[in-house]
Amino acid sequence: MTTSPETIHALDIATHMELRQFLSDARSRIDAKLDRLLPRESVEPVKLHAAIRWSVFAGGKRFRPLLTLAVGETFGIVEDKLLPTACALELIHTYSLIHDDLPSMDNDDLRRGRATCHIQFDEATAILAGDALQTLAFKIVSEDKTLSAEKRLRLIADISSAAGTPQGMVAGQALDLDAESRNVSAEELEQIHRLKTAALIITSARCGAIIADVTESDLEAVTEYAAQLGLLFQITDDLLDITATAEAIGKTPGKDRRSEKATYPHLHGIDAARDLALTVHARARAAVNQIERSTQHLSAIADYILNRTA
Amino acid sequence: MTTSPETIHALDIATHMELRQFLSDARSRIDAKLDRLLPRESVEPVKLHAAIRWSVFAGGKRFRPLLTLAVGETFGIVEDKLLPTACALELIHTYSLIHDDLPSMDNDDLRRGRATCHIQFDEATAILAGDALQTLAFKIVSEDKTLSAEKRLRLIADISSAAGTPQGMVAGQALDLDAESRNVSAEELEQIHRLKTAALIITSARCGAIIADVTESDLEAVTEYAAQLGLLFQITDDLLDITATAEAIGKTPGKDRRSEKATYPHLHGIDAARDLALTVHARARAAVNQIERSTQHLSAIADYILNRTA
Numbered sequence: 001m002t003t004s005p006e007t008i009h010a011l012d013i014a015t016h017m018e019l020r021q022f023l024s025d026a027r028s029r030i031d032a033k034l035d036r037l038l039p040r041e042s043v044e045p046v047k048l049h050a051a052i053r054w055s056v057f058a059g060g061k062r063f064r065p066l067l068t069l070a071v072g073e074t075f076g077i078v079e080d081k082l083l084p085t086a087c088a089l090e091l092i093h094t095y096s097l098i099h100d101d102l103p104s105m106d107n108d109d110l111r112r113g114r115a116t117c118h119i120q121f122d123e124a125t126a127i128l129a130g131d132a133l134q135t136l137a138f139k140i141v142s143e144d145k146t147l148s149a150e151k152r153l154r155l156i157a158d159i160s161s162a163a164g165t166p167q168g169m170v171a172g173q174a175l176d177l178d179a180e181s182r183n184v185s186a187e188e189l190e191q192i193h194r195l196k197t198a199a200l201i202i203t204s205a206r207c208g209a210i211i212a213d214v215t216e217s218d219l220e221a222v223t224e225y226a227a228q229l230g231l232l233f234q235i236t237d238d239l240l241d242i243t244a245t246a247e248a249i250g251k252t253p254g255k256d257r258r259s260e261k262a263t264y265p266h267l268h269g270i271d272a273a274r275d276l277a278l279t280v281h282a283r284a285r286a287a288v289n290q291i292e293r294s295t296q297h298l299s300a301i302a303d304y305i306l307n308r309t310a
Numbered sequence: 311m312t313t314s315p316e317t318i319h320a321l322d323i324a325t326h327m328e329l330r331q332f333l334s335d336a337r338s339r340i341d342a343k344l345d346r347l348l349p350r351e352s353v354e355p356v357k358l359h360a361a362i363r364w365s366v367f368a369g370g371k372r373f374r375p376l377l378t379l380a381v382g383e384t385f386g387i388v389e390d391k392l393l394p395t396a397c398a399l400e401l402i403h404t405y406s407l408i409h410d411d412l413p414s415m416d417n418d419d420l421r422r423g424r425a426t427c428h429i430q431f432d433e434a435t436a437i438l439a440g441d442a443l444q445t446l447a448f449k450i451v452s453e454d455k456t457l458s459a460e461k462r463l464r465l466i467a468d469i470s471s472a473a474g475t476p477q478g479m480v481a482g483q484a485l486d487l488d489a490e491s492r493n494v495s496a497e498e499l500e501q502i503h504r505l506k507t508a509a510l511i512i513t514s515a516r517c518g519a520i521i522a523d524v525t526e527s528d529l530e531a532v533t534e535y536a537a538q539l540g541l542l543f544q545i546t547d548d549l550l551d552i553t554a555t556a557e558a559i560g561k562t563p564g565k566d567r568r569s570e571k572a573t574y575p576h577l578h579g580i581d582a583a584r585d586l587a588l589t590v591h592a593r594a595r596a597a598v599n600q601i602e603r604s605t606q607h608l609s610a611i612a613d614y615i616l617n618r619t620a
Contacts, residue, residue, distance in 0.1 A: 039476050045484035048475055099441060104433035123414035124487050127437065128480050131409060131444065135474035138448040142466040149459035156452040156466065164445035165358055166349050170438050174355035177434050 019300040023066060026079075030065045031057070033083045034090065037140055051121040051129040056094050059112045063233070064089045064204035070297045071208030071222055081211055084144040085155055088137040089204045092163050095133035096200070098126050100173065134163075147211060154210050162203035172196025186267050190231075197237075198230025205229070221290040225298060228284035232305050235277045238263040242270065244309065281306045329610040333376060336389075340375045341367070343393045344400065347450055361431045361439040366404050369422045373543070374399045374514035380607045381518030381532055391521055394454040395465055398447040399514045402473050405443035406510075408436050410483065444473070457521065464520050472513035482506025496577050500541075507547075508540025515539070531600040535608060538594035542615050545587045548573040552580065554619065591616045 034056055039049045065086030072082040101108040101116040102123060109119050118126035141155050165171035172195025179192060205226035209219050242265050264273040284302040288295045344366055349359045375396030382392040411418040411426040412433060419429050428436035451465050475481035482505025489502060515536035519529050552575050574583040594612040598605045 043476050045475065045481050045488065047488065048481065048484035052475075095441075099437055102434075102437065104437065124412075125484065127409055127412065127414065128484050128487075130441070131405075132475045132480040134441065134444055135470050135478070135480065138466060139470035139474060142463050142470065149463050153452050153459050153462055156448060160445050160449035160452060164449060165355065165362075165442045166353050168445070170442040170445065171355050171358065174358035174435065174438050177438075178355060178357065 015296055015300050016303075019297060019304065022070075022297060023304075026066055026069050027062050029079065029083065030062050030069075030086060030090065033087050037084075037087055037091075037136070047121060047125055048128055048132065051117050051125045052133060054120055055098050055117045055129060056091065056133070058114060060090070060094070062090060064093050064201060067201065067204040067226065067229070067301065068208040068211075070301060071205045072211050073208075074291070074293050074295055074298055075209065075212035075214055075218070077208070077212045081146045082208060084140050084146070085207045085211065086204075088140040089159065089200065089207065091133045091137040091140070092159065092169075093200060095130040095137070096163075096169055096173070098130040098133070102126060105173075105177070151211065151213075155207050158203050158206055158210060162199040167195070168199045169196055172199065184267075189264070189267060193231065193234040194227075197234045198227055201230035201233060202226040218291055221287050225284050225287035225302075228280050228287060229302060229305060232277060232280045232284060232302065235264045235273055235280065236305060236308055238265050239270065239273055239277070240308070240310070277306060325606055325610050326613075329607060329614065332380075332607060333614075336376055336379050337372050339389065339393065340372050340379075340396060340400065343397050347394075347397055347401075347446070357431060357435055358438055358442065361427050361435045362443060364430055365408050365427045365439060366401065366443070368404075368424060370400070370404070372400060374403050374511060377511065377514040377536065377539070377611065378518040378521075380611060381515045382521050383518075384601070384603050384605055384608055385519065385522035385524055385528070387518070387522045391456045392518060394450050394456070395517045395521065396514075398450040399469065399510065399517065401443045401447040401450070402469065402479075403510060405440040405447070406473075406479055406483070408440040408443070412436060415483075415487070461521065461523075465517050468513050468516055468520060472509040477505070478509045479506055482509065494577075499574070499577060503541065503544045504537075507544050508537055511540035511543060512536040528601055531597050535594050535597035535612075538590050538597060539612060539615060542587060542590045542594060542612065545574045545583055545590065546615060546618055548575050549580065549583055549587070550618070550620070587616060 038052060038056060041050045041053055043049055065083075068086035068089060069079060069082050073079070097111065098117045100106050101111060102118055108116050110116065114120075116126075117129055121129075137159070138156060141152055141159065144152055147155070160168075162168045163170065165174070172192055175188075175192045176196055179188065184192070202223055205222050206219065209222040214222070241263070264276060268276065281302055285299055288298045288302070291298075348363060348366060351360045351363055353359055375393075378396035378399060379389060379392050383389070407421065408427045410416050411421060412428055418426050420426065424430075426436075427439055431439075447469070448466060451462055451469065454462055457465070470478075472478045473480065475484070482502055485498075485502045486506055489498065494502070512533055515532050516529065519532040524532070551573070574586060578586065591612055595609055598608045598612070601608075
């Protein structure tokens with residue numbers, strides 16, 4: 001069994017091409033907006049701002065903000081109302097990567113094929129760059145005048161739950177560090193990923209739905225879709241870490257700190273992990289089908305993650 | 311010239327006693343509120359939550375939340391409406407201390423007479439504890455139902471500007487790190503302190519005023535008062551670092567990383583730094599006098615900082 005599109009899931013070619021165009025166009029607009037939102041490198045403290053930009057413009061896939069845009073647009077919201085929050089989510093994600101890469105955490109020198117923030121600059125600057133990115137994320141949402149005050153607060157509350165502890169990303173990272181020193185069960189592994197990776201992916205999708213003022217049942221469907229997407233993302237990440245070349249994933253394969261322990265292929269075996277990816281992908285598509293809208297972008301994104309090679 | 315109350319500024323004894331009682335009572339209520347706002351140590355991830363509580367309940371003076379309460383109460387606001395924001399500001403302050411103490415930053419093993427977070431736990435946990443505290447701070451303000459949505463957003467915007475970059479605390483810390491490796495001018499030193507220390511003190515006072523919906527001129531007076539207070543705090547801190555005993559300040563005197571460089575006593579000499587403290591104190595009281603309210607707590611706080619011995 002391979003992870004190529006032919007065997008695992010046949011993407012409709014037209015949808016696939018259209019999705020690629022959507023993702024590519026949206027990425028450009030996300031990057032342009034991020035550029036406008038971040039302090040210039042010429043502004044003091046120059047080194048801090050250079051470090052922030054180094055990490056934000058490090059070739060990330062913009063998966064989380066794309067999800068916000070895709071969900072929001074599914075419910076008919078214009079991009080202007082989605083972009084600030086989408087960018088804020090990317091900044092939270094970037095801050096978490098900078099801190100995760102630090103020597104006392106995952107100790108990664110390389111990310112997406114280039115030096116991590118603390119290698120390119122220094123550890124203190126990397127810590128501060130992460131801190132500042134988190135602050136900026138909340139500032140951006142709080143000041144987004146295209147949304148009502150109530151809506152901005154709902155977004156901030158949702159994002160802060162997903163990013164913090166005990167129900168969010170930082171809690172997941174703490175549990176993951178703890179798991180390093182011992183064997184974890186499949187349940188514990190799922191909990192770690194749910195918090196560390198899926199929580200921010202879920203809020204990224206939910207934010208698009210919150211901005212669109214969707215019904216409670218649509219919000220539930222979006223949440224379920226994104227939860228499965230988050231899990232799928234992690235499983236394919238674990239698989240890629242084992243099977244891909246360094247060139248394709250931009251880091252040393254097998255370098256994953258958890259590669260000997262808390263990964264799906266390790267716990268279940270590679271084939272079973274691939275089967276699990278298919279099951280989770282089917283669940284994501286089933287959740288999308290509950291939404292009575294044109295949801296082909298959301299389905300295509302699920303296909304795209306299942307078939308990703310980087 | 312000494313910094314004793316007798317010679318520098320004669321505090322009115324009754325006001326002094328009353329202020330001490332106010333500060334002591336308010337501190338208890340701040341601590342009780344913080345206890346309710348933080349995840350319990352029994353909740354997973356246990357180590358992360360233990361680290362958070364270790365640092366939040368490390369015997370801090372609660373200066374920033376006290377300032378929020380004092381300003382708010384000066385304008386007739388009940389404490390219930392002030393406490394959540396006040397606590398959020400203390401969490402931002404605590405996060406900054408945890409990260410400042412890290413080996414790659416100030417590398418401090420001891421704070422307020424006890425082990426710093428990364429010594430008591432480990433570096434990764436300390437980084438995450440700081441990250442989570444910042445998240446929680448914004449969450450608390452966003453969910454404070456005692457305040458209107460518009461007001462909560464004004465608070466978040468003000469706090470995030472003061473905590474981030476280029477106009478806030480993280481920028482100040484970055485400039486301070488940069489100043490370590492070279493001589494700084496008096497102007498640079500003032501800029502560093504304005505961002506690193508004063509910005510959060512200023513927003514702590516401003517938040518009390520924002521909650522009270524004060525006039526623009528009152529907000530300006532509060533801002534000016536707090537700006538002088540922040541400067542005073544830093545000058546007295548620098549002086550204490552040179553003159554106090556380890557027992558009194560809970561850290562090794564002279565340990566201050568900047569003690570040989572970017573401090574007021576170093577740049578101006580001890581006597582001139584004390585004179586500057588008096589000038590700044592007078593400016594703080596002058597700002598307070600522009601407010602047509604019963605401002606004795608605000609004046610007494612300025613006196614208290616001028617005369618502090620720890």
